[in-house]
Amino acid sequence: MPKRPAKKEAPDILKGWQQIADFLGEPQSVVQRWANEGMPVRKEGRFVSTSPDELNAWLGKESGKPVHAVTETTDLTAELKRGLSYVRHEQQSEKPQAQAKKRR
Numbered sequence: 001m002p003k004r005p006a007k008k009e010a011p012d013i014l015k016g017w018q019q020i021a022d023f024l025g026e027p028q029s030v031v032q033r034w035a036n037e038g039m040p041v042r043k044e045g046r047f048v049s050t051s052p053d054e055l056n057a058w059l060g061k062e063s064g065k066p067v068h069a070v071t072e073t074t075d076l077t078a079e080l081k082r083g084l085s086y087v088r089h090e091q092q093s094e095k096p097q098a099q100a101k102k103r104r
Contacts, residue, residue: 012051012052013049013050013051014049014050014051014052014055015047015048015049016047016048016049017031017032017048020041020048020050020055023052023055024055035048038058039055039058040054040055040057040058
């Protein structure tokens with residue numbers, strides 16, 4: 001039976017435009033534009049860096065919905081639970097509004 005390749009650990013810090021772009025699945029030009037629009041990056045001389053956690057938090061804040069860039073080490077079960085919890089919460093907050101419209 002062939003051995004499975006060892007899973008790569010997600011880096012704690014993404015260094016350089018290429019690593020950040022690869023993490024987000026976007027071209028470098030898009031990532032650089034997002035950085036100019038407020039995406040969290042730190043300039044270190046000629047280079048930039050950020051963390052996957054900072055990017056995920058920023059993505060969620062920008063979209064208004066729970067967003068997470070998935071890596072090989074992401075716990076998909078936990079992410080599914082988080083997404084379902086969000087949807088349930090949204091549905092519960094919409095029920096009072098729908099009932100108020102029916103009463104009118």
